[in-house]
Amino acid sequence: MKIRRLANEERPSTSWRLQEYAFERSPMPPEQAAKLREYLPYHEGNVTLVVQDGAETLAAVSMIPMRQNVRGTVHTMAGVSGVVSHPLARRQGHIRTLLTQLLGELRDEGYAVSALYPFRPSFYGRFGYAALPHPRTVSFSPADLGGWLRADLPGELRWQRIRDGYDTHRGFTERLLASRHGFSLLPDYRDVQRREDDKRWIVSARHDGEVVGAVTYTIDGHGGTLHADDLLTVSPLGRALLLQFFARHVDQVARISTVVAPDETPELWSTDLATHTESRLSFPSSVAPMARLLSLDALHGLSTAPGRVRVDIVDDPFVAGSYLLDGADGRLEVTRGSGSGSAATSASPPTATLTAAGISALAYGVLDPDELPLRGFGTVPREAAAELRALFPRAVPYLFSDF
Structure with missing residues (x-):
């Protein structure tokens, strides 16, 4: 088995065959399948990774290069879509492998955030995605x-x-x-x-x-x-x-x-x-979006209230580490490791331990710090919660594009 990135012209015979089975009337009428190539121009910039065993495509994950506003700053956003697997290759870890590799490659290419519409939110929650409100x-x-x-x-x-x-x-x-x-x-x-x-x-x-x-x-x-x-x-x-x-x-x-x-x-x-x-939700057909940070650089420079806290992010291959978040100057400064930030004092700031989904939920404004421990998204002492609440007040994100 091998993982590779598809060329655009390969989609109809590889990833689109699996997407047709997963998301469309199946089997697709021959005349409709013959017209698929007409849609290739609308996918020319997408990134698709596939797992193949010889000539057989076992699973595929795609990304649409998008842009998203997070608290007033527009970032490059990886819109994950077309997550599919062969019916005889499901629950074998192929999607987990592909999604981990895709997000890692995109993070390294400068994508700061990612969003998707999940077939099952709990599955993507393990990848650090936090739920957003549904229109x-x-x-x-x-x-x-x-x-x-x-x-x-x-x-x-x-x-x-x-x-x-x-x-x-x-x-x-x-x-x-x-x-x-x-x-x-x-x-x-x-x-x-x-x-x-x-x-x-x-x-x-x-x-x-x-x-x-x-x-x-x-x-x-x-x-x-x-x-x-x-x-x-x-x-x-x-x-x-x-x-x-x-x-x-x-x-x-x-x-x-x-x-x-x-x-x-x-x-x-x-x-x-x-x-x-x-706002009617049902799985897997009508779902609320989810989003996550791929890099804490997405938080740097955000307009914020004064606050200072250290967050230790755990159990994530992309953003795990210790960060000092400092909003003393009205703009959030993010320092990784043992940096003291622009408003260094002799007193150590309070520390919260968060999952990737926890810090993402704060960044998007969908959960209060006190909710994070209740949801299994981290440990947040009272002093740290107060600082995080100042830095990340509640907000209502509106993910407009349906992809």
């Missing part, structure tokens, strides 16, 4: 938005097919990447597939010449549902303009359904708006 889906009747039809709102709407409005949507998501914690973006070569497929409408809200909201969507038929993707806005006005657009469909569709960020509150969008909001 929610909200549905409502457009008739309940009647008040917005009477509102005199500044700004304007632009309605286009996605092939014509793609640049607007891509530019707006780039803006959100720079400002929204947890937000991630696919590379251009992958994201452009939406423009080429041209299977969606896009409506964008503008004010003073600037895009303040955008959403892509489809309609499944007269009297049916308008299915909107992520409702993206940077202001209440942007959201109001999009809701007003939805309201204009009152005589066309019975329901509006849209995806919203985990910290959104649809019940407050309008008076007399009856909403159904849910």
Whole structure:
């Protein structure tokens, strides 16, 4: 058996055969399988490792080179996907071997963080990934938005097919990447597939010449549902303009359904708006994302409150070690080993022992330090918890891209 990195043109006959079996209707109709090569341009920059026994591919793991905002800083992000194994080669350790090698190679190439959608969260928790909140889906009747039809709102709407409005949507998501914690973006070569497929409408809200909201969507038929993707806005006005657009469909569709960020509150969008909001998880088909740090360099320079603590990270091949985290100057300084940091004092800082999942959960803002021991993510004395809480206040990450 050998592990090797695939060339792009090899995918249809190797890793994609396993992905078809794992994630698609199987067996795939011959005419659909014959068209797979048409999708190769959308995977040209992906990294795929496979385990092979002779000519037989036993397992594969892929990575999409992405970018993600972590507490205001945009990092290179390894979006792990296409984790598959041959049905006769499962539970033999191939995925563990491939994932460990892939993450190690990517860490060495400068990738600071990684995210994925797990088939089983507990499996990836052993690889240092921490769970992130799942975006929610909200549905409502457009008739309940009647008040917005009477509102005199500044700004304007632009309605286009996605092939014509793609640049607007891509530019707006780039803006959100720079400002929204947890937000991630696919590379251009992958994201452009939406423009080429041209299977969606896009409506964008503008004010003073600037895009303040955008959403892509489809309609499944007269009297049916308008299915909107992520409702993206940077202001209440942007959201109001999009809701007003939805309201204009009152005589066309019975329901509006849209995806919203985990910290959104649809019940407050309008008076007399009856909403159904849910975040439904099931395994392995509908799962919340997970993320982890591949290097503590991802924390260096973050804007933070004063705090000083030492963390000993254990049981991880990528970030294990002792680190001093010092936020005395309003920017987090990370020093590995016995360094004293920029605000050295004679007193030793409190020390916490964390797993990779524990430090990742703090970095992404999804757990309080007091929760970490309860979840088996480390040992955090009270004094260390106070310092970690100052350095990593709770935050709600919004992992936008579905990869």
